[in-house]
Amino acid sequence: MEFFETVRVRRSVRAYTEEDVPGEVIERALDAALLAPNSSNMQTWGFYWVRSPREKALLVQACMSQGAARTARELIVVVAEPRRWKENRDEMLRKLTANQAPAFALDYYSKLIPFTYGFRWLSPVKWLLFNVAGWFRPMVRRPWSGRDIEEVSIKSAALASENFMLAISAQGFSTCPMEGFDESRVRRLLKLTRADRVVMVISVGRENPSRGIWGPQIRFPREKFIKQV
Amino acid sequence: MEFFETVRVRRSVRAYTEEDVPGEVIERALDAALLAPNSSNMQTWGFYWVRSPREKALLVQACMSQGAARTARELIVVVAEPRRWKENRDEMLRKLTANQAPAFALDYYSKLIPFTYGFRWLSPVKWLLFNVAGWFRPMVRRPWSGRDIEEVSIKSAALASENFMLAISAQGFSTCPMEGFDESRVRRLLKLTRADRVVMVISVGRENPSRGIWGPQIRFPREKFIKQV
Numbered sequence: 001m002e003f004f005e006t007v008r009v010r011r012s013v014r015a016y017t018e019e020d021v022p023g024e025v026i027e028r029a030l031d032a033a034l035l036a037p038n039s040s041n042m043q044t045w046g047f048y049w050v051r052s053p054r055e056k057a058l059l060v061q062a063c064m065s066q067g068a069a070r071t072a073r074e075l076i077v078v079v080a081e082p083r084r085w086k087e088n089r090d091e092m093l094r095k096l097t098a099n100q101a102p103a104f105a106l107d108y109y110s111k112l113i114p115f116t117y118g119f120r121w122l123s124p125v126k127w128l129l130f131n132v133a134g135w136f137r138p139m140v141r142r143p144w145s146g147r148d149i150e151e152v153s154i155k156s157a158a159l160a161s162e163n164f165m166l167a168i169s170a171q172g173f174s175t176c177p178m179e180g181f182d183e184s185r186v187r188r189l190l191k192l193t194r195a196d197r198v199v200m201v202i203s204v205g206r207e208n209p210s211r212g213i214w215g216p217q218i219r220f221p222r223e224k225f226i227k228q229v
Numbered sequence: 230m231e232f233f234e235t236v237r238v239r240r241s242v243r244a245y246t247e248e249d250v251p252g253e254v255i256e257r258a259l260d261a262a263l264l265a266p267n268s269s270n271m272q273t274w275g276f277y278w279v280r281s282p283r284e285k286a287l288l289v290q291a292c293m294s295q296g297a298a299r300t301a302r303e304l305i306v307v308v309a310e311p312r313r314w315k316e317n318r319d320e321m322l323r324k325l326t327a328n329q330a331p332a333f334a335l336d337y338y339s340k341l342i343p344f345t346y347g348f349r350w351l352s353p354v355k356w357l358l359f360n361v362a363g364w365f366r367p368m369v370r371r372p373w374s375g376r377d378i379e380e381v382s383i384k385s386a387a388l389a390s391e392n393f394m395l396a397i398s399a400q401g402f403s404t405c406p407m408e409g410f411d412e413s414r415v416r417r418l419l420k421l422t423r424a425d426r427v428v429m430v431i432s433v434g435r436e437n438p439s440r441g442i443w444g445p446q447i448r449f450p451r452e453k454f455i456k457q458v
Contacts, residue, residue: 001231001232002230002231002232003230003231003232003235003395003396003399004257004261004396004399006232007261007264007392007396008264010264010266012266028233030451030455031451032233032236034448034451034454034455035236035237035239035446035448036391037239037241037391037394037406039408041447043448043449043454045454046454046456047454047455047456048456048458049455049456049457049458050458051457051458052458055458061367062367063367064367064368064369065367088449091449092447095447096447099444099445101443101444102443105443134411134413134414138290138291138292138293138294138410138411138414139411140293140409140410140411141411141412141413142412147376151380151383152408154380154383154384154387155383155384155387155408155428155429156387158383158384158385158387158388158391159387159388159390159391159406161388162265162266162387162388162391162392163236163391163395165266166232166392166395167232167233167236170232170233177266177388179268179381179384180369181367181369182363182367182368182369182370183369183370183371184363184370185363185367189458190458199384200384214330214331214334215328215330216328217264218270218321218324218325218328219263219264219272220272220317220320222259222260222263225263225272225274225275225276226259226263226276226278227275227276227277227278228278228280229277229278229279229280229281229284229418229419
């Protein structure tokens with residue numbers, strides 16, 4: 001499907017028909033998700049495709065049994081996993097070395113990334129360093145805290161989520177991104193750690209034509225949000 | 230351009246040629262951004278297209294003068310603006326009433342949204358409520374803090390950013406999302422409040438064919454990130 005057409009047809013659908021979604025449709029959308037831009041290419045994300053009936057039923061409950069989850073044919077949980085940074089950093093260094101990347105790229109991953117993602121006990125020092133230096137010259141201000149690191153991963157996972165949802169629309173099916181879920185129960189279900197953050201649960205299916213969407217798409221005037229400076 | 234083709238050709242480009250980007254290309258991509266799914270359709274986002282030479286030079290500095298900003302033809306700052314919730318909620322209620330929306334939708338915006346976005350002084354009470362109730366049955370756990378509210382807006386703004394970047398690629402130009410910026414200086418430049426969060430700065434231009442990208446796109450094996458449960 002043409003790109004702008006895909007963006008136009010994508011709506012959050014809250015009720016699906018009983019038609020199955022072919023596995024290839026999901027796989028193709030997951031592959032599109034993995035191509036999203038992401039912070040320092042650290043790929044600190046995870047995609048859990050919950051298919052077995054027992055786990056699926058528990059996930060629907062953890063999504064407060066909302067219609068978009070209850071009637072979903074497939075459910076995908078997108079997770080931010082900053083704890084992956086070390087492993088991915090090592091892999092990145094191996095690939096860059098194999099590609100004969102310039103020294104500054106190797107330095108970036110061998111020095112700056114560990115300072116950014118690691119040394120959590122240095123958080124107050126990082127804050128001080130960024131903000132004192134920032135008085136005198138432009139200086140990055142984040143991430144300095146653990147929460148900031150989560151935020152970086154969450155942003156990248158959201159970029160990937162949008163690729164996933166558009167890719168489903170481009171194949172004629174629909175999605176609904178859900179944020180109303182019980183994060184503790186989803187973590188337990190997927191055996192995640194407390195360091196992982198559940199970004200959104202995305203339901204997939206064929207739109208129920210009579211009650212999938214509730215009305216025309218509502219967007220406020222563009223002048224409200226777009227400013228030329 | 231076809232959707233999957235668009236996803237495939239999108240790369241983060243760090244050096245651009247001197248070719249101008251037609252204004253319509255940016256406008257069209259901004260319109261695509263505004264169609265992204267977003268939390269409760271609250272549209273708590275802002276897009277600042279920084280064009281005047283003085284402001285643009287300051288923004289490049291605030292992006293640590295990195296090549297992707299320095300050589301950019303256009304720069305767009307994506308901001309999460311949770312403070313917009315009240316105004317947008319009122320507008321949403323007006324539109325829903327005009328559309329004769331069902332009572333539960335009106336309740337959602339007149340009761341649940343103010344409880345979620347407002348009453349910051351109740352944060353500890355919200356936390357307690359969510360977590361005590363969550364012992365007994367599935368219960369949403371967030372947002373309970375101000376930071377959680379920021380996170381909700383940031384996620385939506387990231388979804389919109391991905392629409393924007395893909396829309397630029399679909400029109401043959403390139404982008405680079407940047408997170409290495411001085412948030413305090415960007416806030417000052419755009420006259421934002423401390424309640425606003427700068428999500429990313431996106432540069433746009435025509436890819437410099439000799440040094441726009443640094444090598445083949447690196448993605449780790451999909452099995453690492455995609456799990457069937």
